[in-house]
Amino acid sequence: MSAPPLLTATGLARAWGGVRAVDDVSFSVAAGEIVALIGPNGAGKSTCFNLINGQLQPDAGRVLLSGRDITGAGPARAFRAGVGRTFQIAATFASMTVRENVQTALAAGRGQIMRPWGAGRNVARDDAMRLLALSGMAAQAERPAAELAYGDVKRLELAIALAGAPRLLLMDEPTAGMAPADRADLMRTAVAVARKQNIGVLFTEHDMDAVFAHADRILVLDRGRLIASGAPADVRDNAAVRAAYLGDGVLFAATSGPHPGDPKSS
């Protein structure tokens, strides 16, 4: 018996008003593995993602992190269990400097966030700088976060997510909203850090370049179901995946149903 995989999702299901947004989805992510979750509009990606990160309670199924049940645990508990995340629309603390953003995350991770004395600016300075160096933001440590270019906001967000020393990193459309040139760069940084620290990564993404360049494995959702899973080359050649994306095959059957849980992002 080997140790359980880092993340195991079994039989996840969630319906919105009768529509099965996520329908019996099972998969796993190993430590150090980079896994992409893709699918056409309304496939159920966001719902699936929110089931994994504990934001949503599934109708059925379980989410295990190293064998420990974190199903519907909520963000704070998922964080303590070792789940870090970045958001589709990047969320940083705009009233702080770049370094203070990471220091706040470090203070929270180390149980110091309720301490009403001592300078917050001096908490774990070195560790904050180390994380900023990892995400390529060391040179901008003293800048106000509110002035950063969006690509750098995304990098800062990565540093914040890493501050909790996560074992699993969830990235919701990490390159959304970035200039095309910055996208590859950010993905390279994230993947390099994950490999170095043996962090498992699950990410959703629209940019197929990013998906095929970085994912070890790709999961394809269509209308709530997992229709393919495998190495990038296999997924690219998969007939069901082609049909799901292009609407080939039966003329109209490929128009998918609405999933209220999926924020539209196109």
Place this chain on the structure above:
Amino acid sequence: MSFWIAQFLTGLASAASLFLVASGLSIIFGVTRVVNFAHGAFYMIGAYVAWSLTERLAGAFGWWGGVLLAAAAVAALGALAEILVLRRIYQAPELFQLLATFGLTLIAADLVVMLWGPDELVGRRAPGLTGSIALFDQMIPAWDLFLIVLGPVALGLLWLLFNRTRFGVLVRAATQDREMAAALGVNEKWLFTGVFALGVFLAALAGALQLPRESVNHHMDLRIIVDAFVVVVIGGLGSITGAFIAALLVAQLNAFGILLFPKISLVIIFLVMAAVLAVRPWGLLGRPDVAQRPPAATSARPWRPLGAAGRLAMAALALAAMALPFISGEYLVIAATETLIFAILAVSLHMLLSVAGVASFGHAAFFGLGAYGVALAVKGLGLGMGAALALAPLAGLVGAGLFALAAARLSGVYLAMLTLAFAQILWSIAFQWVEVTGGDNGVLGLWPTGFAAQPAGFYWLTLGVAVLVIGASRVIMFSPFGYGLRGVRDEARRAASIGVRPGLMRWCAFAIAGTGAAVAGALFAFLKGSVFPDTLAIPVSVDSLAMVLLGGVQTTLGPLVGAVAYKALSIWLLSQTQWSKLALGLVILAVVLAFPRGLVGVVNQWRDRWAKRPPGSGEHP
């Protein structure tokens, strides 16, 4: 039995005017998302204008013509206010809007006294409806019966307006989805103006229709607005039917509360409101407010603790302040003491509003708890000044802690309304629980003892406490906990994802702010030597809010500067002019419209522009 029926009919009659005012408030909020504090002022102006038109010009239009003309004229005034003031602040945080419309209220309060004099005016009664009609062995005024009929008729007419006219359809569409309405070619600007004028028309009409029931006076505005707030919050902001049901409920609670529970009649409606919000946080027929705005815009300029020079300057300032009693007379020392007390209050509100990003429109609650805490400690427990000053802040801590638990599910406008309701509940208790609080007569004889018995001594004591509180607030602000608070304010989702618990942080912010405000209240009790229900009343909440916004909500020194400037200004205005409300109202409008960043914010902006140094390299207070 017949007496009860009569009381019930009186309640129904009151419900009609309450409904007119509240429905106007609700319609305006539904479309513009502005909570119009000035609604009570328009109600009052409606009554005054109607008095003039029916009294002086009765021959020209007749009584009814005068009433309708008054409502129309005030509606035009409302449209003007919308165009001149509200149009500029639709995007602003909601507390700015509340404060701006409160500024309008202050201006209106002095203007009516200027134009109509301070005395109550008794209006003419409606021709043909002057008598009483015997019903169930009781004489019911015919006018009340007219109002009882008017309520449902008004609801029906509003229903027709909103369901059978193009204007109504567009208003309902915009209430539900402003952006989509705009994409369909609806000009929001003029729709907003039209809706505001309609809402004001209803308020002014309600005021005019009060002529036969009560005399016209310049306290009508605040009396009606609090009830109207309660009605729209219970009914659900934006729902007219909700306002109708809630108006009936509130009017009957008012009518019967005084009979059944004379001791707590004023508290009842607020308790009902709190209960409704606990079960349905958006009121009976309201909907969750999807477009949540932050209560205070986030600063793009990171906060910095003071550097060596800044600390030195603050220390020098404190030392200079210590010298004040040696160089000035007693009057100035007492005025300075009061200013310091309000600085403590503003700093405590700043912790809640600016650091934690939680809207409060009822900070007087905690201030008053501190003041009454002193009264209880001295008169009830027989404690001395020192012990009372140490214990009283606990009242604020407990009050804020309990309140924050009850309000945990609310945010935005509804939270602001509930803080207001909480302060009003405490005010009602202080007003009615005469055995303990002395009611309107207050608690007297709370004089400081020992070295503090002299004004100079008490000034020094207050200065010491202020330095402690302000110092503590800055330590907290820049501690890891302070960063956690700001993290929750900036991005609650992100904060939760790094293990910060937004609910817990906000609760702590309430507890800290409540304690700080109670410290100020306790000192205030000893300064005045007495405690009155006024310490819990709306003006205290508004003053503290105005101070924070005047100083600059996005700055760390703002509350200090704002408190000193605002208090000094209002003390000076009181001594210079009898129209101090008018002047203060204009100042508030100027702050909200011209200096939304506040005094310290403006200074920072200038410094940035002149210095042009790289951001983040210097010390920004």
Place this chain on the structure above:
Amino acid sequence: MAAQQMPSGSPVASEPDADGLRVDGLNAWYGQAQILHGVSLDVGPGEIIALLGRNGAGKTTTLRAIMGLVRRSARQLAFRGADIGPMPPFAIARRGLGYVPEDRRIFTDLTVDENLEAGRQPPRPGAPQWTPERLFELFPNLGRMRGRPGGAMSGGEQQMLAIARTLMGNPYMVLLDEPAEGLAPRLVEDMAAALLTLKREGLSLLVAEQNLNFARLLADRAHVLAGGATHFSGTMAELDADPAVRDALLAV
């Protein structure tokens, strides 16, 4: 692969087209996030143009940006010869440019008739004119539920109401965001037929679409977006003639 620049299949007419929509170098932002990086497209009078791309390519944002519903900038943003760049949404709508959002955004409290009334604008010279009665011929289902609140309608009925509501403004052109999404297969065919009817009436349409087959049924030409920028402009035939381009931009 999405980064490669596709040569334009049919070069856009060099004459400024006073009657259509011309968009050049359109950028758009949500907060700090830049979603569009220079979208260019054009729609001529009476044309149906498909705006294709995978989800996330920027189709919805393009339509919202044209309507002025998100922060945007553009080298050119002209509708019927007028610069609509500085205009607020309501003014753009009043120039005869209609918009039907992807999530329909029916006024759920309002009945079918009231929804239509909310969209009504005065007739426009040269544009097809609509009355509720004419619209009920186009969408017979709606005519059977005139008094029903929008919130009590099925997704397909809401979609038809959303289109009918916009048509009540008598527009010259309508921006349609995924009109077939979430419809049952039979309704998709009805929708395609209805849109072709609109074209015969003289209406121009810019249809954001993910389903290539649906787009083929309707469109004369297509613009394909990837990563918030235009990567192909040409006829549907030209797009189909180059499977490599098509798969690179639309398939996995």
